[in-house]
Amino acid sequence: MLKSYETVFIATPVLSEPQMKETVSKYVSLIEENKGEVVYEEDWGLKKLAYPIQKKTSGFYHLIEFKAEPAFVETLETQYRRDERIIRFLTFAMDKYAVAYAERRRANRAAKKNETQKAEKFAAKEETANKE
C-alpha cells in the first residue's frame, strides 16, 4: 500500500543553480527507484531562515509530495543525513485532509499563474455560494 508523504528539505545556500537541480533530481530519482511516485514538486527558492542552522542564515527550500511504501521513508531520511548539502529536512505523512489541502493549494497556485483559470474558479465559487 502506497502512502502519501510530503517532504521539505533545506539545502545549503552555497550551491549553484545546476548543483541545486542535481540535488533535487537525486531525490526525485531515489523516490522513483523505490517504487514511489512523485505527485508534485515545488521550489521555494532561496529563503531566509528564522534562525541560523549550521551557521547559515539562508537556504534553498524544496518541497516534494510523493507516494511510497512506508519503509521507504527511512531510506530517504538516511540519504538526507548522509548528504552534506542538506542542512534540514522534514518528512510528513499526509492524512486525507492534508491531501485535500495540498490539492487545493496546488489548484490555487496554478490559478495564480493562469488568470483565466482564476476567473473560472471564482465563477465556480460564486455558483456554489449561490446554491447555498
Added chain:
Amino acid sequence: MANKVEVNADIRYLNPVTVEVKKKKYCRFKKAGIKYVDYKDAEFLKRFLNEQGKILPRRLTGTSLKFQKKVAQAVKRARHLALLPYVTDLLK
C-alpha cells in the same frame, strides 16, 4: 438639567453597572470548516503566537482542543524548518 445628571451619576455609583458582556470566543477552524492546519503557512501560524514566538493558550485564542493540538504541532514543524523562530523578540 445639570441636577438630573448629578443624580444619575450617584445612582451609578451606588449600583455599579454590571461588567459589559464579553464577546463570545469561538474556534476559528470549526467556524471556517478548516480540517487541516498547514505547517508551511508561517504567516497564518503567526496569529497563534505571541511576540516572543510562544504559542498562545486556548483561553486567549478560543481555539478548540482538537485544533489547538494541530496548531501546536504545525508550529513545531514550522520551527523545525526555520519558517518560525524558536525564540525571538518582536515577532511580526
